[in-house]
Amino acid sequence: MVRVTTTNRRDVLRTSALLVAGGALAAGCGTGQDAPPAAASASASGHPAATPRTAPAPRAYPGQPAQITHGPRTRPQVALTFHGQGDPALATSLLATAERNGARLTVLAVGTWLDEHPGLARRILDGGHDLGNHTQRHVSINAMSEAGARQEITGCAERLKRLTGSIGTWFRPSRSPTASPLVARLARAAGYPHVLSYEVDSLDYTRPGADAVTRKVLAEARAGSVVSLHFGYPDTVAALPAVLHELGRRGLRAVTTTELLS
Numbered sequence: 357m358v359r360v361t362t363t364n365r366r367d368v369l370r371t372s373a374l375l376v377a378g379g380a381l382a383a384g385c386g387t388g389q390d391a392p393p394a395a396a397s398a399s400a401s402g403h404p405a406a407t408p409r410t411a412p413a414p415r416a417y418p419g420q421p422a423q424i425t426h427g428p429r430t431r432p433q434v435a436l437t438f439h440g441q442g443d444p445a446l447a448t449s450l451l452a453t454a455e456r457n458g459a460r461l462t463v464l465a466v467g468t469w470l471d472e473h474p475g476l477a478r479r480i481l482d483g484g485h486d487l488g489n490h491t492q493r494h495v496s497i498n499a500m501s502e503a504g505a506r507q508e509i510t511g512c513a514e515r516l517k518r519l520t521g522s523i524g525t526w527f528r529p530s531r532s533p534t535a536s537p538l539v540a541r542l543a544r545a546a547g548y549p550h551v552l553s554y555e556v557d558s559l560d561y562t563r564p565g566a567d568a569v570t571r572k573v574l575a576e577a578r579a580g581s582v583v584s585l586h587f588g589y590p591d592t593v594a595a596l597p598a599v600l601h602e603l604g605r606r607g608l609r610a611v612t613t614t615e616l617l618s
Contacts, residue, residue, distance in 0.1 A: 410521035411481050416549035417617045423534055423551040427580040427616035434581045434603060435613040437528070437554060439490055440465035440480075442588015444473045449593050451483050457600045459610035461485045463587070464528040464552070467492035467512035470519060477519040486612040488526030488552065489513055496531040497539055505539050509546045525614055526552040533557070533584070552613060554584040558595075561586050566594035574602050582613065 417424075427435065436454075440447065440463045454461050463480050465487060470477055480487045491497055492511030500508065508530070513523040527548035529535040535543060535551045543551055556576040560569045569591050573583055585592055603610060 411487060411516075412525050412614065413522045414525055414527075414548045414550075415614075420550060420617060422540055422544075422549075423553050424582070424613075424617070425553045425555045426582050427613070429578070429580040431616075432579050432607045433609050433611045433616050434577050434579070434583060435462055435616045436583050436585060436599075436610050437462040437464060437552065437613060439494075439528075439584070439586045440476075441469040441490075441494060442586070444476055446590065446593055447473075447476060447587040448479065450587060450596060451480065451485065453593070453596050454485075454600070454610070455483050457597070457604075457610075459600050460612045460615070461610070462488065462526065462552075462613040464488045464490035464526060465512070465516070465524070466490050466494045466530070467515045468494070470512070470515045474519055477516065481520060484612075486525050486614050487516065487520065488524040488528065489516060489548070490528050491530040494530045497529050498532050498536040502538060502542070506542050506546075509539075509542055509548075513546055523547050526550070528552045552582070554582040556581050556583040558583060558585045558592070560589050560592045560595070563589060563591055566591045566598075569595040570598045570602075573599050577603065577608070579608065580616070582616070 427433065436459070438450065438461055451461070460483075463485055465477065465480075467489075477487060489509065489512045491508040492515075493508060495508065497505050497508050509527065516522065516524045523546070527543045527546070527550075529539055529543075529551065534553050540551050556573060558569050558573050564572075569585075573585075573595070577583055600610060
C-alpha cells in the first residue's frame with residue numbers, strides 16, 4: 357500500500373483535476389453544429405480516427421417555391437453552385453480556393469463521377485460545403501421516360517447515401533436549369549422537397565476564358581443570387597479568386613444554399 361503524504365496528495369489532486377478538465381474538453385469536441393467532421397481527424401497511421409458523421413439530409417423551406425432560383429434579397433449573401441464532374445484536381449483546387457477565401461459552395465455531384473472519385477464526396481462535406489444530386493449519368497433527364505428519369509435520380513441518391521449517409525441536401529436536373537413537372541414529382545418522391553435551379557448562368561462550360569466568366573457572374577449576381585458554375589473547367593478555377601474578391605468588396609458573402617435559405 358502506497359502511503360499518501362501531504363506533498364503527493366497535492367500532486368494526486370492536481371493530476372485528477374487535469375484529467376477531469378481534459379475529459380470535459382474532449383467530450384465537447386465534435387458535438388456542436390460547427391464542429392469539424394470526424395473524418396477530418398486521423399491517427400498517426402493515416403487512417404480515419406472515427407466513423408464520419410452523417411451528412412445533412414434534404415429539408416423543406418416554407419415559403420420557397422418547388423423550384424428555387426434565388427434566395428432572400430434582404431441578406432448580403434449569394435450561393436455559388438457547382439455541377440460536380442470532371443478532373444478531380446480542378447475540383448480540389450476550386451474547393452481549396454473557396455476555403456482560403458472563407459467561401460462555402462454547393463456541389464451537385466454526378467453519380468458516375470462519384471463512382472470514379474468516391475473520396476470527393478467526403479472532401480466536399482469536410483470543407484463545409486453543401487453536397488447534392490445532379491443525376492446519375494448527366495443525361496437530358498427531362499426527355500426521359502418516367503422509369504428512366506426515376507433511375508437517374510435514385511441512382512445518384514443511393515451513391516450519395518452510401519458514401520455520406522445522406523441522399524444529399526439538393527437535387528438539380530441535368531441538361532436543364534429547371535425540371536419538368538414529371539422530374540420534379542420524381543425528385544419529391546425520392547426525398548427532395550425542392551429542385552435547385554439558378555438565376556445566374558456563368559456559361560463557364562462554353563470555355564469563354566476566365567475574364568469572361570468573371571464578368572458574366574459579377575454583372576448579374578446580387579443579394580440572394582444562386583449562380584451556376586462547373587467543376588472541370590480551368591477557366592472557372594482561374595476566375596474564382598477574382599469573383600470572390602469582387603463579391604467581398606461589394607459586401608456579398610458566398611455561402612452554401614442551405615445557409616442562403618435558412
